[in-house]
Amino acid sequence: MSTLHSKAAHEFLKDVDKTTWHDATFWSVRTKRDIMAQGLPEWESLREHASDIKKHTITHLADYLEMFSDHLERNGVIVHWAKDAQEFNEIVFGILETHKVEKMVKSKSMLTEECGMNAYLMERGIDVVETDLGERIIQLLGQKPSHIVMPAIHLKREEVGRMFEEKGISKEIGNYDPTYLTRCARQHLRNQFMEAGAGLTGANFGVAKTGDVVVCTNEGNADMSTSMPKLHIVAMGIEKLVPDYESLAVFQRLLCRCGTGQPTTTYTSHFRKARPGAEMHVVLVDNGRSDILGNPDHWQTLKCMRCGACMNTCPVYRRSGGYSYTYFIPGPIGVNLGMLRNPVQYSDNVSACSLCLSCDNVCPSKVDPGSQIYVWRQQLDSLGKADPMKKFMSKGMTTLFDNPTLYNTALKFAPLANDVPECMTHFSRLNPWSIGHDKPHFAGESFHEMWKKGEVK
């Protein structure tokens, strides 16, 4: 009884101290988030409001998309529509090719990760440079993000410092001081901004009634990416829309409080049009989102604003790390998004949930990722991805529990198991319980027996 997630988690957990550190790091983000949530008396109604706004927007999506793109076009922004990852990559490459761009800087965008854009462009000779510090670090290491908001959180400063030395970004060998390393990164990135022919940003929100593209960062790298090069490309999923400024304010108050435990991001930038002499493109990407909208059991997933709070609170994520999941987005929301992407390919993550439902309670837009995982579990059997042992056990239990006589006979004989010496139960393949637990003790007489004999008084 195992999944790719449980096997990877097994490896992760071998390093006891690193697991302790990983768990504590994310718990501290959860704690900061709690302080923020407790600081706003209207917190729970804000969540309700956010959920309602998202529900309204995605159920009127065609109208809002039209409104949004009209505003953009009136402001001279060039709007593109991509039905899938392939189209998206082709559109971005097409824009870059037309402008003869050799180097593109970009701020954080999980959508480009979803579409595999960096690899696509780099194969075609474009130098793509991540400018979010965490993203840049993992790009230089050839790694993938282990968290959607804090992509390099799994690394320690010594690992970053050594890599900076190898790449010539840090000159002081053995200096792993975070402030020093940040200065090195800043100097290194300044040069990238100067040389780039284009800047790509993601979008946290699109405001339909004004045509604003809203980007939230803590490093100001989105602003650098758009104010140096004369070409700005926005990669945006179609579910990122909100109707107006009033609704944007609701999300603005929730996003960063939930994601990092700050009242707001350091920089919140609104882009409406290209600056004089420059050009701005917005690529609106579907890539399966319309299908999610049509999914009666899982459409709520589209309400997600990608704050990452569900990961930070998830006791399984904190103790198994982002790389134990087979989809590029880990944690509770990642389990769901993976299943929506390809349920057969990504079903191994569905085991990564104890159904504690903490994520349902932190989620600012009430996606209920934990309850959604329960629903996915019910669908595994029809996908041919149910664990045979679990299926066998579930069938056996139904036979046993559906037959009171059989159940009571089993109860009578159960205490015999107490006499099996502990050491003989330690066959982990047959009895995974015995890996970490001593066996429970069956009572000499069940409640049922006691009741029948009139012993319960």
Place this chain on the structure above:
Amino acid sequence: MRIGLFIPCYVDALYPEVGVATYKLLKYYGLDVTYPLKQTCCGQPMANAGFEQKAEPLAVKFEEMFREFDYVVAPSASCAAFVKVFYPRILEGKHECLTSGKIMDVVEFLHDVLKVMTVPGTFPHVVSVHNSCHGVRELGLSSPSERNIPPFNKIIDLLRLVPGITVKEPERKDECCGFGGMFSVEETDVSVRMGTDKLNRHIATGAEYITGPDSSCLMHMQGIAKRQKMPIKFIHVVQILAAGL
């Protein structure tokens, strides 16, 4: 008021003393309590494993068995939550679901229905309260730490009525212990690590006992504590409330 006593399968087989304590306590408050003999399991283990439809025959029988009672009371928050939250979904379009509105965990019942002000037991010990996930987030036995709502804890309200007791809560008061039914055998490593962390936080309170409304969480932690020879004892909330009966 007619009470149907539901003693879930694993309590029946492993912790009958919890069932006995529940019965004695309800009788102490002068209630008419009956234990329908044909009861077995609510079906949660199969459903959480992904085989909800295998719980359906059990749900149908459960409905019939407890139809006549005013309340169904169980000493297990997770099982009570399963009947309350999931039975309507499982039986939808097939069978009217009445038990969903009648089922209560014994803590909830004593706190909200009987509104008890005194308990028979005394317990001169230090206990650390295990706020189990489904008790907190499905039944509302306490305010979830994630939410910004006025704090409350029905388990602690009841325990505070017990003369002599010292009640503690661990750091991260409602983080999951990692049991999760078949989660504990499918994701064994994560489950055991979660349990170990939880046990250490309970032990750090200086408690002699871990107490909670779910024997399943206690069983999971007990198995780990025994294996790792950790110095802590386990007791269901209802056994404390009924101590001495």
